[in-house]
Amino acid sequence: MQPTAVSPTPTGAPRESAGPGNAADASRQDQEAILSARGVTVGFGQTIVLKDLDLDVYAREILGFVGGSGTGKSVLMRTILGLTPRRAGRIEVFGKDLDAVDSEERQSIERRWGVLFQQGALFSSLTVRQNVQVPMREHMNMSQRLMDELALLKIEMVGLPVSAADKFPSELSGGMIKRASLARALALDPDLVFLDEPTSGLDPIGAAAFDDLVRKLRDTLGLTVYMVTHDLDSLHSICDRVAVLGEKKVLRAGTVEELMHFDNAWVQSYFNGERALRRV
Numbered sequence: 001m002q003p004t005a006v007s008p009t010p011t012g013a014p015r016e017s018a019g020p021g022n023a024a025d026a027s028r029q030d031q032e033a034i035l036s037a038r039g040v041t042v043g044f045g046q047t048i049v050l051k052d053l054d055l056d057v058y059a060r061e062i063l064g065f066v067g068g069s070g071t072g073k074s075v076l077m078r079t080i081l082g083l084t085p086r087r088a089g090r091i092e093v094f095g096k097d098l099d100a101v102d103s104e105e106r107q108s109i110e111r112r113w114g115v116l117f118q119q120g121a122l123f124s125s126l127t128v129r130q131n132v133q134v135p136m137r138e139h140m141n142m143s144q145r146l147m148d149e150l151a152l153l154k155i156e157m158v159g160l161p162v163s164a165a166d167k168f169p170s171e172l173s174g175g176m177i178k179r180a181s182l183a184r185a186l187a188l189d190p191d192l193v194f195l196d197e198p199t200s201g202l203d204p205i206g207a208a209a210f211d212d213l214v215r216k217l218r219d220t221l222g223l224t225v226y227m228v229t230h231d232l233d234s235l236h237s238i239c240d241r242v243a244v245l246g247e248k249k250v251l252r253a254g255t256v257e258e259l260m261h262f263d264n265a266w267v268q269s270y271f272n273g274e275r276a277l278r279r280v
Contacts, residue, residue, distance in 0.1 A: 032059040033092075034192060034224050035080065040089030042072070042079050049075050051248040053089070057192075062218055062225040063253075064235045067245030068266060073228045074118065076245070077194055080226075081115065082106075093192070111139050113192040114185030118200065120177040122169040128155060128180045129165040135187040154183040159213055175206040179213070186217070195227040199234055207231060211238045232271075 035057040042050040049072040057063050067073050078084040080091055082098065091098050093109055101109065114135075122131050132151040136142060142150075155165050158179040169177060178198055185193055198214070199207035215238045218225055229235065235242055235256055243253040244267055252262050260271045 033057065034059045034094060035226065036090075036092045037076075037080065038090045040076070040079065040091065041087045042075055042084060043087055048248060050079070050086075053249045055243060055250050055253070057224060057226055058241075059224055060218065060222050061240040062214065062227060062238050064239035064242040065226065065228045065245065066230060066235065066242060066270065071245045072248070073245055074196055077196055077226070077228055081113075081194065107139065111188050112190055113194065114188065114190040115194045116178070116181045116185045116196060116198055118196040120169070120181040122177060122181055122184070124169050127166050127168055128160070128172070128183070131169075131180060132184045132187050134184065139188060150187070151183075154186050155180070157186065157217075158183045159209075174201050175210065178202065178210055182213070189221075190223070192224045192226065195225060195229075197228055197230070199229065199231045204233075207233065208237075214238060 033056040035055075037053060037055040040050055040053040040055075041048065053076065055076075065073055065076075075084055079086050080093070094112060096105065096109060098106065098109070122128075123134070126134070129148065129151045132154050133147045136147050136150065152162060152165060156162065160176060160179050160183065164172065164176060164180065169180070172180060182195075182198070185195075195214070199210050202210060211234050214225060214227070217223055227234070227239070239256065241253055242256055242259055244251045244259065244262075244264075246264070246266055251264060251267070252259060254262075256271065259267055262268075
């Protein structure tokens, strides 16, 4: 089901639609960096995972984030979210330095982002409806009736049948779990959505359908999407730009076409290797 409503921005003005390719084609100087990381360093004990990392994510783009296994893709996402501490660097979201805001402003920022964790991370003891309502209970003060109505709206928005609302995660297929998790991520009408390996474990048809859903939600709601993925089809079909993580930093960020000509052994193997050629 494709959503038809246009979600308002915090100021009440309607968001502009961002058609496919708009973010990639526009001059970066004219675009707002909705998320900026500068000099980010993260380590565990004596092991440094990220060092002096810089990254910009622009408003209303779908950014694919790739890298070899163990390079720290999910670590960076968790660091941005505040779940993993960093040793150095600055992270700004919506123009606010996350280290400089007080707890109330931090909560206000967190209400403007949604997260789909790897494997969905649904609460197994809660129904789909109750899972979607978790952010509402945490951040909002609304009646049960209103939460029920909003939860059903989000469930339908991600293409799940209304009958899925009262099912538990154990009763769902892999694709339904991903969609239920996305519905929870959209519960508070966020401006920025983090997706961690959203098509992992899905069959090709299910993965393509999920990609199409993400693109439609971006275009309809004006979302900014930060997507950690290894799925070449996703990168080619819906991502405006792709950032490559390696050597503890972002090696390059650009369109898929630009990265295919980037002189780096891992990047060339990834985008021009045998698996990529089979895809073509």
